[in-house]
Amino acid sequence: MFSTFRDRFPIDDKKRNEYVSYFKLMKVPAKTRLLEEGKISKKMFLIETGCIRVWFNNNGKDVTTQFFFENNMVGSIESFRKNIPSPVTIETIEPSVLWWIHKKDLDKIMEEIKEIPSLRDMFIDAIFDRTYDYMKQFISSIKDSPEQRYLNLIQERPQIIRRIPQHYIASYLGITKVHLSRIKSKLAKG
Amino acid sequence: MFSTFRDRFPIDDKKRNEYVSYFKLMKVPAKTRLLEEGKISKKMFLIETGCIRVWFNNNGKDVTTQFFFENNMVGSIESFRKNIPSPVTIETIEPSVLWWIHKKDLDKIMEEIKEIPSLRDMFIDAIFDRTYDYMKQFISSIKDSPEQRYLNLIQERPQIIRRIPQHYIASYLGITKVHLSRIKSKLAKG
DNA sequence: CTGATTTGTTAACAAATGTTATCGCGGGAG
DNA sequence: CTCCCGCGATAACATTTGTTAACAAATCAG
Secondary structure, eight states, X not given: OTHHHHHHOOOOHHHHHHHHHTOEEEEEOTTOEEEOTTSBOOEEEEXXXXXXXXXXXXXXXXXXXXXXXXXXXESOHHHHHHTOBOSSEEEESSOEEEEEEEHHHHHHHHHHHTTSHXXXXXXXXXXXXXXXXXXXXXXXXXXXXXXXXXXXXXXXXHHHHHHSOHHHHHHHHTSOHHHHHHHHHHHHHO | XXXXXXXXXXXXXXXXXXXXXXXXXXXXXXXXXXXXXXXXXXXXXXXXXSOEEEEEEETTEEEEEEEEOTTOEEXXXXXXHHTOBOSSEEEESSOEEEEXXXXXXXXXXXXXXXXXXXXXXXXXXXXXXXXXXXXXXXXHHHHSOHHHXXXXXXXXXXXHHHHSOHXXXXXXXXXXXXXXXXXXXXXXXX
């Protein structure tokens, strides 16, 4: 799991081992809530195996905003960064193996990283990439039909299609599960 | 225009004057294209007066993705940062007074800023805020109806309602101008 | 001022999407 | 094994949204 760290982060072994030691292993069943809407986030999670969805309650209906898989880092960044109640619930879909790190430890790592120019730039790039992702998703939502967005998902994120229950995907696309089912059957015929 | 700089940026007068000297004034009429889709962005713009929209061509139809007003910094960040062709056109809506800065000068400023912890953190915060904005917009697009999104706009960005032609707003909301007109008349009656 | 262009409204109809309900399949709990 | 229950498909009907077209109002160039 941490081998990618070794390749990409130019820090000495001692430091790296210290950083790695902050992460703790946990195994959880499906549908485990790692963070509840309204609570303040104190942990970030790194997925070794399994998958996770991020969602919130909108007038009694689930709205799914993100999916995460192996090697992704998951957390309510907004809650984490600003110490405000999380707008979302974070929940496993499959039984999962996770590494988690406490906020105070991650903050410490971040402070140190920001003094190393190459790492700092990687960090900034990562944030920018995140911004571009959301930008693309927003643009797609006003430019593409639900059918087109489903096709995009097949192309760009086949894992979602393969591993995620369909009603979560529908919620993620902003449509009902009935409508998604119709889109699928239409595509199967056409 | 640059008075906010003085208050918020803890750098000495000499440096600040150097930075300010990089910005050049320009006055342009409405519908001036500051950056064309497909070109590589070499400039960022700071709006003194006027407003700007960002849009791209989607199978012959305008899709508007952003609006900017006074004191906003505008540019195709993606093109600017990665030196790739801009996915969008940037165009004034009203006659505008702008300050522009060349990429190489802004890069220089950025490199220096990143060595000053408080400024660096401000910069990182700014990127995060941008990410949250897009995140919110994306979430609103899957959670809210067009009517609700229009109401949100009235609440949160009244400038858009007041100053932007309605068909651009419709395009920004991902609906047709006819539909937006219907929403307005429905709200006027209800 | 005047004609042309841009912007906004409305109506009639078509297509997309939501709602509700029903059915069936398959896996997990007991 | 059996019985739920989560998940997905489909149908019938309701509502929302798009399309096209015609017209009205506002704005702009000459």
